[in-house]
Amino acid sequence: MASGSVIDPIHQFQIIKIVDLGAPGGVQLAFTNSAAFMFGIVALVFFFLTFATRGRTLVPGRLQSLAEVSYEFVASMVRSTAGNEGMKFFPLVFSLFIFVLVANFVGMIPYTFTVTSHLVVTAGLALVVILTVIIYGFVRHGTHFLGLFVPSGVPAFLLPFMVVIEVISFLSRPISLSLRLFANMLAGHIAMKVFAGFIVMMSATGVAGILGATLPLAMVVALTALEFLVAFLQAYVFAVLTCIYLNDALHPGH
Amino acid sequence: MSENPGPSGTFVIAQAETPAAHGATPSHGGVEIQVPPGEAHGAGFPPFDAQTFPSQLIWLAIAFGALYLLMSRVALPRIATILEERHDRVADDLEEAGKLKAESEAAQASYEQALASARNKAHGIATETRDTLAAEAETRRKAVEAELSAKLVTAEAQITATKTAAMANVHGIAVDAAGAIVHQLIGSTPAPQAVEAAVDQATKS
Numbered sequence: 529m530a531s532g533s534v535i536d537p538i539h540q541f542q543i544i545k546i547v548d549l550g551a552p553g554g555v556q557l558a559f560t561n562s563a564a565f566m567f568g569i570v571a572l573v574f575f576f577l578t579f580a581t582r583g584r585t586l587v588p589g590r591l592q593s594l595a596e597v598s599y600e601f602v603a604s605m606v607r608s609t610a611g612n613e614g615m616k617f618f619p620l621v622f623s624l625f626i627f628v629l630v631a632n633f634v635g636m637i638p639y640t641f642t643v644t645s646h647l648v649v650t651a652g653l654a655l656v657v658i659l660t661v662i663i664y665g666f667v668r669h670g671t672h673f674l675g676l677f678v679p680s681g682v683p684a685f686l687l688p689f690m691v692v693i694e695v696i697s698f699l700s701r702p703i704s705l706s707l708r709l710f711a712n713m714l715a716g717h718i719a720m721k722v723f724a725g726f727i728v729m730m731s732a733t734g735v736a737g738i739l740g741a742t743l744p745l746a747m748v749v750a751l752t753a754l755e756f757l758v759a760f761l762q763a764y765v766f767a768v769l770t771c772i773y774l775n776d777a778l779h780p781g782h
Numbered sequence: 783m784s785e786n787p788g789p790s791g792t793f794v795i796a797q798a799e800t801p802a803a804h805g806a807t808p809s810h811g812g813v814e815i816q817v818p819p820g821e822a823h824g825a826g827f828p829p830f831d832a833q834t835f836p837s838q839l840i841w842l843a844i845a846f847g848a849l850y851l852l853m854s855r856v857a858l859p860r861i862a863t864i865l866e867e868r869h870d871r872v873a874d875d876l877e878e879a880g881k882l883k884a885e886s887e888a889a890q891a892s893y894e895q896a897l898a899s900a901r902n903k904a905h906g907i908a909t910e911t912r913d914t915l916a917a918e919a920e921t922r923r924k925a926v927e928a929e930l931s932a933k934l935v936t937a938e939a940q941i942t943a944t945k946t947a948a949m950a951n952v953h954g955i956a957v958d959a960a961g962a963i964v965h966q967l968i969g970s971t972p973a974p975q976a977v978e979a980a981v982d983q984a985t986k987s
Contacts, residue, residue, distance in 0.1 A: 541828040543838070555836045562834075563841030570849040577857040584864050586871060592864070599861040619854030627849055646828070648835045652842045714829060 537721035541645055541714070562649070565641045569630045598626065602767060609771035610778060617774050620660065624653060625767035632713060632759030636752070644762075645713040647706065654706035657770045665777040676780040705769055712762050716755045723748045956981045 547559040580591035588596055602622045606614045628644055635642025643649055665673035677694040678687070726744035730737040828834070961977045964970075 538827060543828055543831065543834040549837075556833050557837045557840065558834075559841070560834065560837060562838050563845070566841055566845035567848075570845050570852070573849065574852045574857060577853075577861070581857075581860050581864060584860075584867075586868055588864075595861055596865060599858065599865070619850060619858055622858060623846065623850045623853045626853070627846060646834075646838060647830070648838045649842055652839050653846070656846070710829065 537718045537725065540641070540717060540721060543646075561641045562643055562646060565631070565634065565643050566649075569627060569634060569643065572634075573626050573630055598622075602626075605767060606771050609768060610775040613778050614771065614774055617660070617771075620656075621767050621770050621774070624657070624770055625763055628653070628709065628766050629760065629763035632763055633756075635713065635717065636755060636759060642713050642717055644709055645717055647710045650706035650710040651702070653709075653766070654702040657705065657773060658702040661773045661777040664774075665780060668777065669780055673777070673780050676776055701769075701773060705766065709762050709766055712758055716751070716758055720748060720751050720755060723751060953981065953985065956985065 542561075544561045545558040546561060546564060549557040549559065551557065576591075577595050580595040583589065583592065585592060599622070602625050603615070603618060605625075606618050606621050610617065631643040634640050635645065662673075665676070669675075677691050677698065679690050679694065682690050723744045727741045727748065730741040730744065957974070957978050960981055961972060961974065964972050964977070
């Protein structure tokens, strides 16, 4: 960096227009690399799951086991956090989990675009969750859903204060949900790219540089492993928090 | 990304342009290296570029909606069916195994019962056979005994008859012998009636 030129760690997040759809109503629309990756993820997930279960065998093969494990992993997650009643949201939670998971893993492949490294995407997903919670909560419980914001057993003089806190905590949920995923993916990819850039820069300075470059190389290897863990963990966290929020919609009483 | 060191050992600088014009930039084939990030991107940090938000949201809505439909209508029911079938199959098999076990236990019990009853029956038959045989032997023995005693009676009667006949013959011989002896002694033949009476008298005493 001292030389004033570094490898651009931000370039991997560029949105590239593939088909420009113009700007109807003053809003720029385009089919971008981000959209292409989204559809790629959907296609990948769908074809994997249908291909893996094509045999519908009693004793599953490897791929079918993987499909079944992913199904049962999410199903047990939903059941344990939101109860059997929560299973009506199972397709939603599964879709969110698998979308985020595959997006994160696809982003780990070099030269690819990480869909979940864009705040607007994670915010969109978080919005889906929170709107589902709000709409289902009101449809199911009517105004009782507002009981979510009124903790029981609180002295009357503290109650207004508590309600404000509860409302703020509820509103911060989609923000934290989307920011957590976005920040993790963004920071992880930038860190990897920066350390990878160090390798290139150091090895360009000669033999000593090449030897010295083993340090950032080791760092990149470690970071890559960490990023795979983070990729899974963030998908898991997103899905678990979705389940917890949906549980509030199912059982709004504290 | 392939990095081509420039002639001076530093990197070729292909400055990233603003996102709006970015569609054309990736074809430069060189390296993306930037002068300090602030200058190159400024407001153009891609995740915060509001110009891309509407299209991203729209495509996300379409893609995620499609994913949700595909998952909830096709993929997940499919996996659920497989799991359910397996669950049912395992339950069925366990049930079947339990049924077969009960059946085999019943079969063993009935076998043992049959064995016991057969043993009883065999015992009964043996006793019965023994009894009938004993009875038969008894009757045969009695018949033989009766026959033998009858034979004994007839034999005794025959002996008696023979004895009587022999005694009668002895009487005749005695009479003849007495007559002959008298003839020899006195030279005259006594009257047969007198001889017979004399013999009778002698033999009776």
